């Protein structure tokens with residue numbers, strides 16, 4: 812799955828959620844999140860993000876690794 816990381820907290824641009832073909836991206840209180848069980852890894856959201864906050868899960872920078880869990884947890888709560 813793809814993962815939204817910390818730069819989103821300052822931006823929350825929402826363009827990503829508009830381009831996602833499977834509606835995997837939802838807005839939370841702090842940032843947008845990607846549902847790992849819905850994302851089909853098309854990559855469309857990555858190029859739309861103005862702050863480069865979105866990564867394929869295996870390419871998430873080391874200091875942002877915790878966001879893999881944060882994205883998943885958001886959808887386990889709702």
Ligand code: SF4
Pocket residue numbers: 813830831832833834835836845849850851852853854855856857
């Ligand atoms: Fe949606 Fe594609 Fe981004 Fe996954 S990679 S969240 S399917 S736009």
